[in-house]
Amino acid sequence: MEDNHTEHVCIICGQTKEEGITIVSQFICEDCESEMVRTDAGDAKYHFYIHQMRQISMQTHV
Template identity: 90%
Template sequence: MEDHTEHVCIICGQTKEEGITIVSQFICEDCESEMVHTDTEDAKYHYFIHQMRQISMQTHV
């Protein structure tokens, strides 16, 4: 039986079915792939870091 639950991605804010969950935060497949392939000099890299900090902040609450 497949799980077709939709989750809201913490990076793009879109509702998707496929992706990963880190702690309790969902990242869709598209954003995960883009993050892995983004150069550290790219401005979007810093956006990804900012969004990922939400995960870190929630684990300290």
């Protein structure tokens, strides 16, 4: 039996994962997606996530 899982590099954590979402052409792993959804806007991590997510908008303007 063949393993047809595809691995992608997460734009948030930089790790290679199989499960997550792709927005435009950028991959976000399930772990980072879950963490982003739970992060309060006042948390220091929130600004990091915004910075990383800007890679998506930059890709659409190229």
